[in-house]
Amino acid sequence: MAVSGYEEILKYYELHETIGTGGFAKVKLARHLLTGEKVAIKIMDKLALGDDLPRVKIEIDAMKNLSHQHICQLYHVIETSKKIFMVLEYCPGGELFDYIVSKDRLSEEEARVFFRQIVSAIAYVHSQGYAHRDLKPENLLIDEEHNLKLIDFGLCAKPKGGLDYHLNTCCGSPAYAAPELIQGKAYIGSEADIWSMGVLLYALLCGFLPFDDDNVMGVYRKIMRGKYSIPKWLSPSSTLLLNQMLQVDPKKRITVKHLLSHPWLMQGYSDAVLWQSKYALAHLDEDCVTELSVFHKQSRETILELISEWKYDQMSATYLLLQSQKARGKRVCLKVPCQTAHASTTQSSGLESEKTMTHEGMPDCSEVLCVFESVDFSDAASLLQESLLEEFILHTYRTKQNSRHDAQLDDTEFTLSTAVTRKVASKKQENKENVDTESGLGNEILFVLPAPETPFTTNKNEMQVHTIPYQAPAFKEKQFTRVTPVKKPTKPTNTDELTAAEVLPERRCYSVESDLDQAHVDGSQKKRKAKIFGSLERGLDKVITMLTPSKKRRSTRDHPRTLKAHYNVTTTQLLNPDQLLNEIMTVLSKKNVEYVQKGYTLKCQTRSDFGKVTMKFELEVCQLSKPEVVGIRRQRLKGDAWVYKRLMEDILSSCDM
């Protein structure tokens, strides 16, 4: 029986930390078990989606139809009764927005490199009959090779009669919206996209928006007038191009066809922008097909047929990830994932021979720990609301032999990684609930404790809850609740004898997850608490012996992480990380930013006057090696990117560093 909604995805992927939470989706980093490739997974809760469910269907349909070097590749779609998972290309460079902010603005040369890629992606999207309708630097990610990938097709449109047909829905972000769109007129999707690209180009070259104001009506008034300032550093040719794109009358606006060979885009290039897709999905890669056929013990013909169906299932994902592996010069090679070998290969591809796979190399999954903090839900929900509840840790597991991938997903490789535990968090938001699995490395256990007054006197691995004075911390009672590990089953000799419940480590934590999922359905808080704590307490006694002092000590992180210089890291002149941490916390309190301290990471959030969480971000004090100073890593998780930029500037300039 499906309980958490995560069973299906865990058959194929190892989930890592959450890197973004949007209106109705969250994005997690993960690893595909068969190829070992990194991916990003967009997770949506169907119940929470409500009326937005059609948008998800539109996005999935669009992404299945679009395959291009500058569009984030969709690999796999999993729909369960509770969740929709979209497995997508991994873009470790993060958002173009953060990149621009880190550099203040881009040089004309660098902006041109990026803008050619944006024009390429949009020309392709339009050629396929779609309009994106939400173009902005937050929706362009940077991949490993520093190339842009367009994301978020949730607002895209494909008019039945073709792109020349008018659209009516006003959507997208106000600052990037074309005048005809905000006027509520019928508009042509491709023309509206060109306007947004003009705003985007302006943001690349200037580092701020052409039409900006403190309130949305002000923004709209400026857009309607179509007047913007031209900073002195803009060259005449870029000024001309911006003017051609930011024409209030859509009929006077430059077309994508003319953009492809526009003089500004051609400077330093001999060829017009190449917009055709470089990926020919009709032609299948020989090596990848061979590897799949050897692995599955099936004929090449069978494999070719299965891939060609493009069902965006495990077969599509494995093929596309193998292909991406090969394109990066890596060996095309599938591996039997040790922890979930059985489940990941037998469940969905329908290949008979897979059932004969043996369990050699199955890890000892006996050390499974689930940690949970017991908190009065009703009070916590009303006072701290959704985000602090996310910090509840529901499970941690460790597999002794499965560290091979983890080592690579460690924080040295991408600076966003902070998690040291695998956790499932409960998120309560009004009547919406999401169950979420976060993971990290090793076998550490995260402790959640009441906040001592000063950060200096505390163990850096403890979590502290800080809110502005009139919003006192709401944790009523603090205690550890530990869920028992399940004993490793006797190794079966035949895979058919092995049930998923016996093998999968994630299953072992479902008592907790299922209770939480159940909790949101049955509505009654009393019942909810009883279920959650009942299940947790049942496990408490059994696991208590495992939490020896030595284990606690091992999980303690009393020093900041060492990170490489990155555009999301601000360097300081300070040498003492504790001093910097204290300084930031003082500034955050002054600026009415709520935060939770976890080691050297501060999980921050702001609220509107009505108490709604408007922004979530992380600040982490880190150690830099060259020069040997301390720095601050910042990461926006939720909220308007430009408001975040201003807040960051305000916070960082107020810190004495």
Ligand code: 6BB
């Ligand atoms: C995606 C991604 C793909 O992320 C919060 C929202 C792909 C994200 C990524 C990254 C940083 C490091 C490693 C990987 C498709 N849709 C959305 C996606 C949205 C988040 C981007 C960051 N800010 N790779 N990555 F962003």
